Amino acid sequence: MDNVEVPVEGQPRPRRRALVWGIAVAAAGAIAAGSFALGRATAPEPPDDTAAACEDARQVVADNMEDASESIPGEDDIRGTREQDEDRAEALSYASVAFNTILPNPDCFDVSERAHAQTFLDTISR
Secondary structure (H helix, E strand, C coil), rough: CCCCCCCCCCCCCCHHHHHHHHHHHHHHHHHHHHHHHHHHCCCCCCCHHHHHHHHHHHHHHHHHHHHHHHHHCCCCCCCCCHHHHHHHHHHHHHHHHHHHHHCCCCCCCCHHHHHHHHHHHHHHHC
């Protein structure tokens, strides 16, 4: 009987103290959960950056494809010259950048553009 706590006058009993603490913790949890739910429900939607990202990706593709077409040697160039080889390599580099921009942005480009990009990249990687 040494472990029995005798209530002291003016202090709540141990069970009542545990009950009060339990109610307080449960109320705090309910308030926190309600606040979180209310915050999620009334929070503004994040801006849709897809349009801006697509515009940027399309611009990168257009710029690099233009640079690639300007780098392709003309028909009047002498075949097999070092300059012609460098021009072809430069054109391939620009085209690679363009097509590597298309693949990670599937929402910005249609199926045929993505398929063309993948085919080109598969071909030059051989």
